[in-house]
Amino acid sequence: MTRLVNRNQVPLALRPRYDPSCHRVGIVHLGLGAFHKAHQAALTDAALAKNGGDWRILGISLRSPRAAEQLHPQNGLYTLIEKDAEGTRARVVGAIADAICAAGDPGPALAAMEARDTRIVSLTVTEKAYGLNRETRGCDPHHPAVAADLVRPEAPQGVLGLLCAALDRRRIAGRPPFTVLCCDNLPENGTLLRGAVIDFARRTNAALAEWITAQVSFPSTMVDRITPAATAETRETAARLTGCEDLGAVETESFFQWVIEDDFPQGRPDWDAVGAIFTDNVAPFETMKLRMLNGCHSMLAYAGFHAGAACVRDVMADPALARLVDRHLTAAAATLPEVPGIDLHAYASALVRRFENPSIAHETFQIAMDGSEKMPQRIFAAVTQARARHVDVRPFVFATAAWARHISGATHDCPPYELRDPRASSLRALAYGRSASQIVEALRHAEFVPQDLGDDSAFWDDVIALLDDMLHQPMRDVIAREAA
Structure with missing residues (x-):
């Protein structure tokens, strides 16, 4: 040819x-x-x-x-x-x-x-x-x-x-x-x-x-x-x-x-x-996309990859994971200011349809790359706004715990994988072989975590509890309980 x-x-x-x-x-x-x-x-x-x-x-x-x-x-x-x-x-x-x-x-x-x-x-x-x-x-x-x-x-x-x-x-x-x-x-x-x-x-x-x-x-x-x-x-x-x-x-x-x-x-x-x-003002649009599409992508990538879902479409075919996607989109939308010309409920529904697209093989492991660069604006930035607006932060706790599980390198329920992140060596040093509390204590004081979030002890206590389950139980079981 x-x-x-x-x-x-x-x-x-x-x-x-x-x-x-x-x-x-x-x-x-x-x-x-x-x-x-x-x-x-x-x-x-x-x-x-x-x-x-x-x-x-x-x-x-x-x-x-x-x-x-x-x-x-x-x-x-x-x-x-x-x-x-x-x-x-x-x-x-x-x-x-x-x-x-x-x-x-x-x-x-x-x-x-x-x-x-x-x-x-x-x-x-x-x-x-x-x-x-x-x-x-x-x-x-x-x-x-x-x-x-x-x-x-x-x-x-x-x-x-x-x-x-x-x-x-x-x-x-x-x-x-x-x-x-x-x-x-x-x-x-x-x-x-x-x-x-x-x-x-x-x-x-x-x-x-x-x-x-x-x-x-x-x-x-x-x-x-x-x-x-x-x-x-x-x-x-x-x-x-x-x-x-x-x-x-x-x-x-x-x-x-x-x-x-x-x-x-x-x-x-x-x-x-x-x-x-x-x-003349891109900020509302970019915040919407970072917290809803990108933030949800990160959550489903870490949870989905360790639950055996190779692609986003596989995540959406799993009823428990799909419920967590809906939950995350709802919480992320509640942290946002008004976006000109955008109905956030309709935007969330459109995202779900895009994630479900059976023709697009978007790999969860690909999305899971470079988490230390992505988590601050996709997940961490939403927590402060969620607290101020009295929005349940549980979806962001779950996303953070799933990322921490990813950097831990734990393979009790999945094949070995390479951590791909610009801070891979330092993340491995603080997370590999460590307990949930040790990992979280190191993460909450990391340079890329906002100080106000690092000081939010209630948030990190919940991350520790979830991460401890993820480090010792099959990810599918943790997801099933979380979705229920």
């Missing part, structure tokens, strides 16, 4: 509805993974088809060359496969012009960000990659990539170093800055990233820090589209539908949501013409 390299190879109905070669690159994207291809690149493709513009994307992977190896030989083309209860649909996306890897040689990435036509640099690098310090709202000088780039800012490898080096090149050349568009699941992601970039610059180049403070826009965003990792079946589906071998194919649900703060001094694609929502 011939490799996908040209839009004319695929059936007319699946081709991009524009000639990609007629549109220049206007966006550089850091963190070229499945989610970007299913979300921002797909919407940019739709915007190009509708209203045109020089907004194609140069994708840059920061660590692994795999994404570049998949897309570069295909001239950036890939198949987007959407699956839901109504069936499977596909189209070939032409928004990505090329893909490169910055690992070991940042030169091409910096040149692309410095280029005159580049007006937006967007990012989906996961929470752990930034090197943010949420308490100081600056950078974390102890983060490995940040520490290395502070020593050698002229040869950056990390996110903050790359952004600062590219912006400095533009400053020196007298060019206007690009807009920095964070699309990761972080609260106030634009504001957080702005603070980290300015702090990094201040430590290396005071003039650059002043220029970024005065000139560079960091709009906040909320992104939502469930996108499992691509598999051999994904590629087989793409081959069947397109007639071509496609190593870059991705699959996702039909639903998407993108809420964006409208602050783009150098312009932007017409994303609003294809379903994006522009607003």
